[in-house]
Amino acid sequence: MELRHLRYFVTVVEEQSITKAAEKLCITQPPLSRQIQKLEEELGILLFERGSRPVRTTEAGQFFYQHAVQILTHTAQATSMAKRISTVNNIVRIGYVSSLLYALLPQIIYLFRQKNPDIEVELIECGTKDQIEALKQGKIDLGFGRLRISDPAIKRIVLHEEKLKLAVHKNHHLAEYIEQGVYLSQITNELIFSYPASQKPNFSTLIQSIFTELGLVPKELVEVREIYLALGLVSSGEGICLIPESASDIGMKNLVYIPVLDMEAYSPISLSLRNMDQSSYVLNILECIRNVFQDNNIV
Incomplete structure (x- = not known):
């Protein structure tokens, strides 16, 4: 079995037509049909239902299609990686x-x-x-x-597993815990800003997963575009925000950073x-x- 046979098969499945697949592959229909038949003989199974229009795969054919796509994808990725490494x-x-x-x-x-x-x-x-x-x-x-x-x-x-800190306004009622720290269970009723509002998974996903791991459900968890916006809102007294410890070096006025005591509260x-x-x-x-x-x- 050659990779081109897998490409032929995958194209026929996706086009649902021998004729359209042949056009896409820039070959004529008879050789393509023969290659598909040869593949079926080599595998010892029927890949397509006979006489179906549009072309439909058998149950075994659909299973083989899913793995054929993975093989072609992994081959393309391996080729790309090898070229880059070289x-x-x-x-x-x-x-x-x-x-x-x-x-x-x-x-x-x-x-x-x-x-x-x-x-x-x-x-x-x-x-x-x-x-x-x-x-x-x-x-x-x-x-x-x-x-x-x-x-x-x-x-x-x-x-490194970087601990999280809680950013709050210096006059926020939680600011009194700046020395002893807080547990996430103490902030579930607060307005919590999370970031970024982008394709998941992201840092916001991590924060949500930590709450879930602890069996906690924040009352109001709002995603914003980026960390600067989140901290800017907190600086204006709007809510609170969980950040990696190193991000507490961001110079923004009126903010204090409180240690989070939960062992699960870290960012790898x-x-x-x-x-x-x-x-x-x-x-x-x-x-x-x-x-x-x-x-x-x-x-």
Whole structure:
């Protein structure tokens, strides 16, 4: 069985017509019909219902179609990743989520640049979910994100579990807990701003999942476009907001940041890369991460 046979079969299923599939594949109808028949003989099953118009798959054919699509998709992704790996020489593209600019990422990138002056670093802002596809398509080579997303083609290394803090106005009644901290169960009746209002999963999804894990249901959880807007609303006395600890360095007036005491209240910072990518820049970036973490006493 060859990949072209799978492409022929998938095209016939999707076009629901031998004639239309042949036109799309730029071949004539008789050879296409013969290839489909040959595939059926090799598999020992009927893939299509005989005489059906439009063409319909059998139950076994539909099952085979789903797996054929996966095989073709994985093959295309593997080809793209292999090409990217083979061409990485003087440039490394790094994807990142914007909130990590308030954490240690800038230090890591700066150190990487100092230790690898011959390599050009291109930073590309994109969400954790988008990083997975960008890695598989060869658009980026490394990704720094916050979400728990898994994919068989991608290796994910959890670098740090960053605690969350609660941002409130300095005159908010919860501000009295700035020293002792709060539990999430204490804020479920508050107006809570979450961010970003973008394709899920995102940081807002993480916050919702933490509440769910604790068996809590916030009375009012409102998504806004980005962290600046969320903190701006809190600064105006509008509500409260959960943020990663490092984001408390954002200089906005009238805000105080309260520790969140729940063990589950953290945001994982992870590095994602292509599985089996043994490029030298991978080891180099990991060394820079270790150095920066040691300098900042992060275990």
